[in-house]
Each structure stands twice: as structure tokens, then as C-alpha cells.
Amino acid sequence: MPRFAPSTHLETHEVFNQPSEFAGRNLYETDIAFREAARREGGDWLDAPLWALGAAAGSERVLELGEQANRFPPELTVFDRYGRRIDEARFHPAYHELMALAMEHRIHDIAWTTNQPGGHVGHLATLALFTQAEAGTMCPINMTYAAVPALRTQPDVTQPWLDKLLGGRYDAPLKPIAQKAGITIGMAMTEKQGGSDVRANSTRAYRLEGGGSRAYRLVGHKWFCSAPMSDGFLTLAYADKGLSCFLVPRITPDGERNGIHVMRLKDKLGNKSNASSEIEYHDAYAELLGEEGQGVKVIIDMVHHTRLGTIAGTLGIMRMALAQATHQVAGRRAFQKTLIDQPAMRAVIADLAVEYEAAVAIGMRVARAFDAADEQGRAFARLSVALGKYWLTKRNPNFVYECMECHGGVGYVEETPMPRLFRESPLNAIWEGSGNVIALDILRTLTREPAAREAYAAEIGEVRGADRRLDAAAEALMAGLKRAPAEAEARFAAERMALVLQGALLVKNAPSAVADAFCATRLGDEGGRSFGVLPAGADIDAIVARQHPET
Known part of the structure; x- marks a missing residue:
């Protein structure tokens, strides 16, 4: 029977007091x-x-x-039917x-x-x-x-790739890129012995005789290679002058499969649709991007941009979890009231909504900084993307859990999207630098780039005087940052910087009900340690109305 017309009349009972199907809505228009x-x-x-x-x-x-x-x-x-390696x-x-x-x-x-x-x-x-x-x-x-950005560092090598990437369409079959309608690019950096410490890598790059000045062969392994069916990969390996960045195609210039052996696919907690793999390079053909020994400098711009994607992915997970929870509680009744009209549930939805609006505010502002043409703007982008990634990804698992709880027992059932969202929720905190790596990056940026600190101070300074709790938090934060925080304080500094920035952005741009609730609970002392604890004066109705206008 079609999903749009399920039967509600069963032999033993009628099915009622259940929400309608969630599908068939515009996810942009309704947010x-x-x-x-x-x-x-x-x-x-x-x-x-x-x-x-x-x-x-x-x-x-x-x-x-x-x-x-x-x-x-x-x-x-691994092998085709005739025993050939594929x-x-x-x-x-x-x-x-x-x-x-x-x-x-x-x-x-x-x-x-x-x-x-x-x-x-x-x-x-x-x-x-x-x-x-x-x-x-x-x-x-x-x-x-x-x-x-990394491909653009070496256009004499990569222009054919850029020509296929920009404006390209999805073209899955393996073939030379000249024959494709579009391409995808993967990345392979981490190794078993080093993890985030890429300078501990052991993969070696050797000049390929007769292949040109940028042709190399790679020998080694990569502990994580995401999307191994990409057309090419950016990877790191040690050449004579140090750690270097290479573009590794799946098809070599002579039209053969490259020496990239996929050892296994990772059996992950979530993100099941995506093939994450372990690979080995067996004299794999590669082309040097930039100069030998400058690999981290070349690839760091790619990492900078992938971190923006971790923020985007987190926003998407948070929004779907919140939308599902709001849909559920608006379609169920208990104790003679719709769940969303029950004061305790309404407070939970409102508090989750405040968290989501703060996440959207910082995420969109970080993305705008990536378009900055001036040095201070670019410095703000480098700092704020780390702040956004650190804090939003840390908040995400508990946020999704709370949304799951709004469903009751059905939220724990695999037929609903909530278990998949919950399994996805920790991942963006781990990808592209886990919490400690990101927090330490923030400290290094503050120490090495005065323009980043100045840009941050200017951003939060735009709303000085608009909210006493924000002012107090900002003043205490900036006083603490005058001395270089110790490494053990890195997480504290990252958290407070992210919260103050979120507060400033909400005070500047969000409705007063949202901004006031955020500053009271996240920057003041009027919130609790779980979602749904809002001060008595919070305008819960105004906050909820932005998530569920019909209420």
C-alpha cells in the first residue's frame, strides 16, 4: 500500500494519535x-x-x-571473476x-x-x-x-582536473578523466602510527625516472582514505626534502589502474553509505603539488575548507533531528493535550531551538568569512572555522539524543531516522581534527596571528552594551586571552570563545526571545545542565513559533 495512504483500521484497533508522514516538505522553506x-x-x-x-x-x-x-x-x-585485481x-x-x-x-x-x-x-x-x-x-x-585551493597551487599539473571538477556532473565509472563528465577528489593523509600527527607518516615518494620533474611513485599505507572510488586523491608522503603533497590518480597517464590497493572498508558506527577505507600504495603513480617539503602548507588549505563542511554537516544533522522531534510532538497527544503544548515538552523544544539557531548563526558567519578578500577577514575565517567546528560538533550528539527522547520509544527504532542521525552525530567532531587538535589549533592561531584575535574582538565588540550577560562574558574572556592560555586550558578557551561569538551573533541578528534565552542560559547562570531548563522569563512561545509556526 502506498505510504501516502496507510491503513488505520486494523483487526483489533484503530491507529490514531500518530503524526503524519514527515516527507514531502521543503527543508529550506520550513526553516x-x-x-x-x-x-x-x-x-x-x-x-x-x-x-x-x-x-x-x-x-x-x-x-x-x-x-x-x-x-x-x-x-x-578486490578481484574480478578472472582473478585480476580491481x-x-x-x-x-x-x-x-x-x-x-x-x-x-x-x-x-x-x-x-x-x-x-x-x-x-x-x-x-x-x-x-x-x-x-x-x-x-x-x-x-x-x-x-x-x-x-590545493589543486590551484600547481595549475600546470592540475588544470585538466579543475576543468572537469568545476561545472562537472557525477560520472561514476572508472575511466581516464579526459573521458568523464565530471570528477570527485578524495584525501588520504593519516597513517596507523601517526593519526593526526602527519609528520609521523612513513609513506615514501621516489622520483619516477623518465616521468617528468613532478612524477613520483609512492610506497606506503594510509589508515583512512575516504571515498576510495574518487578519481584522484590528495595525499602526503616523504620525499628527499621532506613531507610533500601529491595528487594520486586512479588511472595512470598510460591508461592503467594505479597501484592503489584497497585493503578493506572500515566497518564504522555510522556514515554507512560512505566507503571509508584502508589503502596501500604499491609504486603508485603520483604528481607533486608545490615543492618537496612543503606538503603540509599545500594541503592545509584543503583541510581548512573541509572543516567548513564539518560545520555544515553538523547543522544538517541538528536540523533534521529537531524537525523530526518537533513534528513528532506536534502530532501526538497525551493527558488531553498535544505534546508540544505540554509546558515541560515545550521548554525542551524551545531550548533545542535556541541551540540550533546559535549553531546556524555561527555556521553562516564562518562561511561568509571564507569569502573575505582582506587579511583580517581571512584570519577571522581561520580562527572561527575552528571555533565553530569544535563547539558545534561537541554539542551535536547530546542534541540529537534529546531529540530522540522527544519521540519516546519509537525514536529508538530503526524504522525512524533518529538512530541513523544519532550514529552520524559524533563523526564531524572526529573528522578533520578531533577536539584536542582543534582546540590546540585555536591557541596557535591566537598566538601566531594577531589579526585573528583582533578580528574576533572586533566581531564581538559590535554589540557591546546590548546585553549585560554577553558583556560580562566577553570581558572575562578577553581578559583571560591577554595571557597565552596553557595547552591544558585549550578546550576551555575554545568553548568560551565559541559561546561568546554565538551570543554576539544572536544579539546582533536573532529575535530578542532567542538571543535573550541564549545569553541567560549559555552565558549567564540561569540555565541547567540538560536541555529544557530555561528561565521563567524566557519567551518560549516566540521561540517555538519559529520552529513550528502553526503553534
Whole structure:
């Protein structure tokens, strides 16, 4: 029976007091805070592409594709039927359909191809919207977006790749890039013995005789290679002059499969649709980007941009969890009232909404900083993307859990999207630098880049005097930052900087009900240690109305 017309009459009882189906809504149109922030930080031009993607991502078809792509994860095929090595991950058709849709909506290149300001806001916003339907495909899409700055460091090598990436369409089959309608780019940096400490890598790069000045062969392993079916990978290896960055294609210039052996696919907690793998380089052909010994300098710009994607993915997970929770409690009654009208539940939804609006505010502002042309703006981007990634990803798992609890027992059942969202929720905190790495990066940026500290101070200073709790928190924070915090204080500094920045952005841009509740609970002493603890004076009705206007 079609999902849009389920039977409510069963042999023993009638099915009632259940919410309607969630699908068939525009995920952009129904998200007031997200829509306001995208227009404010990126420009009104974003309204049309985001509306179109919101309609697609919220459709019954695409939500079902997201479920299928995770129910039937990729499988590794090392050899073909004749015993020849192929090292391929095979995907369910839903995965390919989702990838094609993502590239059709330009998530991978909107930041680089638009002639409008706010291109990186466009990337963050489109990636966040798509994540609501499916998160795993956004890994290769985000890496493809983030690879552009690194590829541009060596245009004599990479121009054919850029020509296929920018404006490209999804083209899954393995073949030389000259024959493809579009390409995707992956990344392989970490190794077993080093993890985030890439200077502990052991993979070696040797000059390839007769291959040109930039041709090398790589020998070694990578503990994590995301999206191993990408057309090429940015990777790090040691050459004679030190750690260097290379572009490794899956097809060599002579048309052969490259010496990239996929050893296994990771059996992960979540993100099931995405093939994360362990690989080995067996004299794999590679081309040097930049100069020998400058690998970290070349690839760090890619990492900088992938971190923006971790913020976007977190926003998408938070929004879908909150939207599902709000939909559930608005469609259920208990004790003669709809759940959303019960004071305790209403406070939980309101507090979750405040958290989400603060996440949107910092995420969109960080993305706008990526378009900055001046040095202070770029310095703010380097600092704020780390602040946003650190804090939002730390908050996300408990946020999703609380949304799950709003469903009651059904939220713990795999037929609902909540378990998948919960499994996705820790990942962005680990990808592209886990908590300690990010917090220490923040301290290093504050120490080495005075322009970043000045840009941050200027940002929060714009609303000085507008809220006494924000003023007090900002004053205490800046006084503490005058001395260089010790490494053991890195997490404390990161958390307080993120909270103060969120507070400043909400006071500047959000409705007073939202900003006041945030400052009271996150910067003042009027909140609790779990969601749903709001001060008596909080305008809960105004906050909830932005998430569920019909109430």
C-alpha cells in the first residue's frame, strides 16, 4: 500500500494519535532561522538554489534514497571473476542517485563558480540541506569542493582536473578523466602510527625516472582514505626534502589502474553509505603539488575548507533531528493535550531551538568569512572555522539524543531516522581534527596571528552594551586571552570563545526571545545542565513559533 495512504483500521484497533508522514516538505522553506541567515550572510541570490534543493531533499523519494544508501552499504570487490585485481567499492544504486543529485545542485562547486558574493555560504547551506536527507555522500562532495585551493597551487599539473571538477556532473565509472563528465577528489593523509600527527607518516615518494620533474611513485599505507572510488586523491608522503603533497590518480597517464590497493572498508558506527577505507600504495603513480617539503602548507588549505563542511554537516544533522522531534510532538497527544503544548515538552523544544539557531548563526558567519578578500577577514575565517567546528560538533550528539527522547520509544527504532542521525552525530567532531587538535589549533592561531584575535574582538565588540550577560562574558574572556592560555586550558578557551561569538551573533541578528534565552542560559547562570531548563522569563512561545509556526 502506498505510504501516502496507510491503513488505520486494523483487526483489533484503530491507529490514531500518530503524526503524519514527515516527507514531502521543503527543508529550506520550513526553516526560518536557516533561511534568514543564508540570505543575510550570503545574499538573496541564494534563495532560488536553496529553495530548489530544499524541495528535492525533503521529497519522499530522496529521503527514501538516503535510507536505502545506508541500509545497503558499499562492499569491497578486490578481484574480478578472472582473478585480476580491481580494488573497487560497489555501491547501491541509491548512492549513485544521491551523488548525481548533489552535483546537479552544485554543492561541490557553487563556491567556486558563482559570480556572486557569498559562494562559501552557498556551499555550507547546500551541504547542510542535503545532509538532512543523507550525510555519507557529503564526504566525497565536500572533499571535492575543498580540493580546489590545493589543486590551484600547481595549475600546470592540475588544470585538466579543475576543468572537469568545476561545472562537472557525477560520472561514476572508472575511466581516464579526459573521458568523464565530471570528477570527485578524495584525501588520504593519516597513517596507523601517526593519526593526526602527519609528520609521523612513513609513506615514501621516489622520483619516477623518465616521468617528468613532478612524477613520483609512492610506497606506503594510509589508515583512512575516504571515498576510495574518487578519481584522484590528495595525499602526503616523504620525499628527499621532506613531507610533500601529491595528487594520486586512479588511472595512470598510460591508461592503467594505479597501484592503489584497497585493503578493506572500515566497518564504522555510522556514515554507512560512505566507503571509508584502508589503502596501500604499491609504486603508485603520483604528481607533486608545490615543492618537496612543503606538503603540509599545500594541503592545509584543503583541510581548512573541509572543516567548513564539518560545520555544515553538523547543522544538517541538528536540523533534521529537531524537525523530526518537533513534528513528532506536534502530532501526538497525551493527558488531553498535544505534546508540544505540554509546558515541560515545550521548554525542551524551545531550548533545542535556541541551540540550533546559535549553531546556524555561527555556521553562516564562518562561511561568509571564507569569502573575505582582506587579511583580517581571512584570519577571522581561520580562527572561527575552528571555533565553530569544535563547539558545534561537541554539542551535536547530546542534541540529537534529546531529540530522540522527544519521540519516546519509537525514536529508538530503526524504522525512524533518529538512530541513523544519532550514529552520524559524533563523526564531524572526529573528522578533520578531533577536539584536542582543534582546540590546540585555536591557541596557535591566537598566538601566531594577531589579526585573528583582533578580528574576533572586533566581531564581538559590535554589540557591546546590548546585553549585560554577553558583556560580562566577553570581558572575562578577553581578559583571560591577554595571557597565552596553557595547552591544558585549550578546550576551555575554545568553548568560551565559541559561546561568546554565538551570543554576539544572536544579539546582533536573532529575535530578542532567542538571543535573550541564549545569553541567560549559555552565558549567564540561569540555565541547567540538560536541555529544557530555561528561565521563567524566557519567551518560549516566540521561540517555538519559529520552529513550528502553526503553534
